[in-house]
Amino acid sequence: MKIIVAKDYEELSKKAADIIAQEIKTKSNPILGLATGSTPIGTYKELVNLHREEDLDFSKVETFNLDEYYGLDSTHEQSYSYFMKKNLFNNVNINMNNTHIPNGLTEDIEKECKDYDALIEKKGGIDLQLLGIGVNGHIGFNEPGEELSTGTHLVDLETNTIKANSRFFDSIEEVPKKAITMGLASIMKSKRILLLANGENKKEIISKIIDGKVSTNVPASILQVHSNVTIIIDKEIAEYLNIN
Numbered sequence: 379m380k381i382i383v384a385k386d387y388e389e390l391s392k393k394a395a396d397i398i399a400q401e402i403k404t405k406s407n408p409i410l411g412l413a414t415g416s417t418p419i420g421t422y423k424e425l426v427n428l429h430r431e432e433d434l435d436f437s438k439v440e441t442f443n444l445d446e447y448y449g450l451d452s453t454h455e456q457s458y459s460y461f462m463k464k465n466l467f468n469n470v471n472i473n474m475n476n477t478h479i480p481n482g483l484t485e486d487i488e489k490e491c492k493d494y495d496a497l498i499e500k501k502g503g504i505d506l507q508l509l510g511i512g513v514n515g516h517i518g519f520n521e522p523g524e525e526l527s528t529g530t531h532l533v534d535l536e537t538n539t540i541k542a543n544s545r546f547f548d549s550i551e552e553v554p555k556k557a558i559t560m561g562l563a564s565i566m567k568s569k570r571i572l573l574l575a576n577g578e579n580k581k582e583i584i585s586k587i588i589d590g591k592v593s594t595n596v597p598a599s600i601l602q603v604h605s606n607v608t609i610i611i612d613k614e615i616a617e618y619l620n621i622n
């Protein structure tokens with residue numbers, strides 16, 4: 379795992395955007411895996427700046443998002459579909475037909491998940507997967523447990539995840555209890571993985587995934603066996619890890 383330390387969230391976002399921009403510039407049809415949550419918002423902002431100021435071209439970019447809440451319409455302000463449009467897609471020259479997010483309103487979960495994995499496969503897999511991390515070590519919505527799922531699947535969200543994500547909703551009752559998420563195999567098949575983490579509340583989990591054992595109780599620990607992972611952390615986490 380390659381670890382990059384940024385002095386603050388702004389620098390972390392700039393460094394992440396630069397890595398993604400490099401991928402976009404060097405591949406003829408870059409396939410990006412995208413994440414939501416508060417962590418990548420700054421990265422998307424920087425990518426929009428690069429598009430506006432330096433003509434970073436998204437016309438050939440294809441994207442697959444990690445997850446979507448089950449039961450939320452794409453127009454719901456807390457759906458990840460809405461998030462992606464607001465923070466990135468509406469602000470760059472991406473072809474919306476090339477953006478993919480699981481359909482949270484699907485009536486056929488099994489088909490939705492199978493089709494999602496098949497499409498990623500058909501496109502040749504993800505070149506660069508962007509990840510945030512939950513405080514319990516989840517990536518996408520792959521929650522800790524005795525077993526981990528490989529393909530895209532419907533997941534019951536942990537009570538703590540529901541609590542953590544309630545900060546985006548008016549009340550905790552409004553947070554969906556289930557989500558559709560890419561599985562760990564789809565994530566691990568990505569050619570390169572870029573994980574971002576900043577702030578006090580992520581320091582323990584980052585320490586676990588870097589130094590701890592690989593365990594289904596910490597889903598992100600599986601990243602230790604991927605050959606091309608870059609983690610960008612801020613100074614606060616770096617100090618906790620004793621990295622300068």
Ligand SMILES: N[C@@H]1[C@@H](O)[C@H](O)[C@@H](COP(=O)(O)O)O[C@@H]1O
Binds near residue numbers: 414418510512518
């Ligand atoms: N499904 C998303 C994850 O992909 C994200 O990494 C996590 C952390 O969010 P934040 O970046 O706001 O800490 O939130 C959600 O649960």
